Amino acid sequence: SQQGEEDPQALSIQEGENATMNCSYKTSINNLQWYRQNSGRGLVHLILIRSNEREKHSGRLRVTLDTSKKSSSLLITASRAADTASYFCATGGGTALIFGKGTTLSVSS
Amino acid sequence: DVKVTQSSRYLVKRTGEKVFLECVQDMDHENMFWYRQDPGLGLRLIYFSYDVKMKEKGDIPEGYSVSREKKERFSLILESASTNQTSMYLCASTPAPGQGIYGYTFGSGTRLTVV
Numbered sequence A: 001s002q003q004g005e006e007d008p009q010a011l012s013i014q015e016g017e018n019a020t021m022n023c024s025y026k027t028s029i030n031n032l033q034w035y036r037q038n039s040g041r042g043l044v045h046l047i048l049i050r051s052n053e054r055e056k057h058s059g060r061l062r063v064t065l066d067t068s069k070k071s072s073s074l075l076i077t078a079s080r081a082a083d084t085a086s087y088f089c090a091t092g093g094g095t096a097l098i099f100g101k102g103t104t105l106s107v108s109s
Numbered sequence B: 001d002v003k004v005t006q007s008s009r010y011l012v013k014r015t016g017e018k019v020f021l022e023c024v025q026d027m028d029h030e031n032m033f034w035y036r037q038d039p040g041l042g043l044r045l046i047y048f049s050y051d052v053k054m055k056e057k058g059d060i061p062e063g064y065s066v067s068r069e070k071k072e073r074f075s076l077i078l079e080s081a082s083t084n085q086t087s088m089y090l091c092a093s094t095p096a097p098g099q100g101i102y103g104y105t106f107g108s109g110t111r112l113t114v115v
Helices: none
Strands: A005-007 A010-014 A019-024 A031-037 A043-050 A055-058 A061-066 A071-076 A085-092 A103-108 B004-006 B010-013 B019-021 B023-025 B031-038 B042-049 B064-070 B073-078 B087-094 B110-114
Touching: A005 A085, A010 A019, A019 A085, A019 A103, A031 A061, A031 A071, A043 A055, A043 A061, A043 A071, A043 A085, A071 A085, B004 B087, B010 B019, B019 B110, B023 B031, B031 B064, B031 B073, B042 B064, B042 B073, B073 B087
Parallel strands: A010 A103, B010 B110
Antiparallel strands: A005 A019, A019 A071, A031 A043, A031 A085, A055 A061, A061 A071, A085 A103, B004 B023, B019 B073, B023 B073, B031 B042, B031 B087, B064 B073, B087 B110
């Protein structure tokens, strides 16, 4: 059962630019999480935002959550080549996290 | 450095073989999960476990079974491997309660090819 859907599927930017990825989901949640996956590797947890929070920051990451629209966005500021990866949103509140299909971000120098 | 370790990065098996994928975590987490990842389909939950000897089916359990005899180890078993089980398998763990409340720690993944 796929819950989160990321948009866009792929994003290409230059170093120094900001990258914005969006996630929409269908049912009620108690939190939403973002993960990064470098090519061929496991996922790394980036940030968790609870359903009663609207915005959260961690370093160059900014996450927003709009529960009325059932959507979230992940903003990476001042992107670097090392940010090149796939990014997944995951929704929590049921028995286990449900992941979206991901956004592939390419940052060129 | 806490971690989840999957025993193999790459594995090639023949159709019909019984395949064991091992996952070990050193964080004393109660909850462990097996996902498979396929292009265009994202991550799909196969099985999870909230405690020793306890298991729950995920979204796609057919053709798989699991074993959790010790808290730190969660094994995924392909009873009779088939080519449609060629995939990337990801193990994850999280502390209790496991209802998606905490972030997951993932292993590096096992890329299984069934020929």
